[in-house]
Amino acid sequence: xxxxxxxxxxxxxxxxxxxxLNLQLVFASGNLMSSWAAVLIAPMILGRTGNSASTLGxxxxxxxxxxxxxxxxxxxxxGPKRRINGVLLGWAGSGLLGLALxxxxxxxxxxxxxxxxxxxxxxxxxxxxxxxxxxxxPPDIQGRVFSVRRVIAQITGPLGMMIAGPMADKVFxxxxxxxxxxxxxxxxxxxxxxxxxxxxxIFLTGSITTIIGLAAYLNPLVRxxxx
Numbered sequence: 001x002x003x004x005x006x007x008x009x010x011x012x013x014x015x016x017x018x019x020x021l022n023l024q025l026v027f028a029s030g031n032l033m034s035s036w037a038a039v040l041i042a043p044m045i046l047g048r049t050g051n052s053a054s055t056l057g058x059x060x061x062x063x064x065x066x067x068x069x070x071x072x073x074x075x076x077x078x079g080p081k082r083r084i085n086g087v088l089l090g091w092a093g094s095g096l097l098g099l100a101l102x103x104x105x106x107x108x109x110x111x112x113x114x115x116x117x118x119x120x121x122x123x124x125x126x127x128x129x130x131x132x133x134x135x136x137x138p139p140d141i142q143g144r145v146f147s148v149r150r151v152i153a154q155i156t157g158p159l160g161m162m163i164a165g166p167m168a169d170k171v172f173x174x175x176x177x178x179x180x181x182x183x184x185x186x187x188x189x190x191x192x193x194x195x196x197x198x199x200x201x202i203f204l205t206g207s208i209t210t211i212i213g214l215a216a217y218l219n220p221l222v223r224x225x226x227x
Contacts, residue, residue, distance in 0.1 A: 010148030013141065019225040020136060023087070024149060026216045027129055028156050030091045030209055034118075035160030037099045037205040040168055040198045041115070047195030048106050059111045066116035070123040079128050083135075084225055086128025092213030094121035099206025103199045106191060132226060164201070172197030 014021050042056055049055045080086045098118030102111055137145050176183050176196040183192060190196045190203070216222045 006144050007148060009141075010144040010146075013137075013145050014148060014152075017136075019221045020133070022216075022219060022221040023084075023129070023132065023225050024152055026091070026212060026222055027087070028153050029212050030094075030125070031153050032156035032160045033205040033209040033212070034094070034099070035157040036164045037103075037160075037202045039161045039164045040202055041102065043168075044103075044195045044198035044202060045111060047198065048191075048193065055108060055111075059108070059115045062112040063115035063119040066119035067122060070120040074123045074127050079124065079131065082226065083128040083132045084223065086124050087132070088213045088216050088222070090121045090125035090128065090213070091216075092210045094118055094125065095206045095209025095211075095213065097121075099209060100203050101206070103201070103203030103206060104189070106195075106199070135226070168198050168201060172201055176200070 014024060041059075045056045045059055046052070094117065098114050098116075098121065100114075102114030102118070104110065133146065133149065134142065173194070174197070176187065176190065176192055177194070186200060187196065190199045
């Protein structure tokens, strides 16, 4: 009963504060898109390179380098003065320069750059978001509130993964390997080979992530969450 009561307290605290609730919804939406795309990156690369493990390894290494540099930068810099800019512009950068770029082309340089920036913006988004919550929630209740916050944000990860596989295998991959006018139209950009359907999905999730980050500026509850 004690654990349940403490958990309910965390939910009630967030629900009673529209700015924090809206910020949390933005973060959860970004997590959903990112997890949806992330699970498709490896099979997309393998499918488009004839199962080249070396290419996948190089692209993944570029992502690891981006994460290290992003973490080092935020440690040395401390992040933007307005933390919300780190969250929203970070999501937009991760979507546009990361996922959308990876899905847009089958050229390895695009994959390297996209993988780098997808990981690079992660530490900036997460540290900026954490700083906002730590400044807005009293220390004595942060454990109860933050545990609920993480549940809301991270439950979207498995959901995105569950959606990604069926959407790729049952819808987008068969579509792009067919001879329909729609597949030929999209094929001019994404090709009509194995992995093309997954490329479209990665591009779409990246585009939606970008829109989520930029559109959130139109919501004053999110834009002014720090004040």
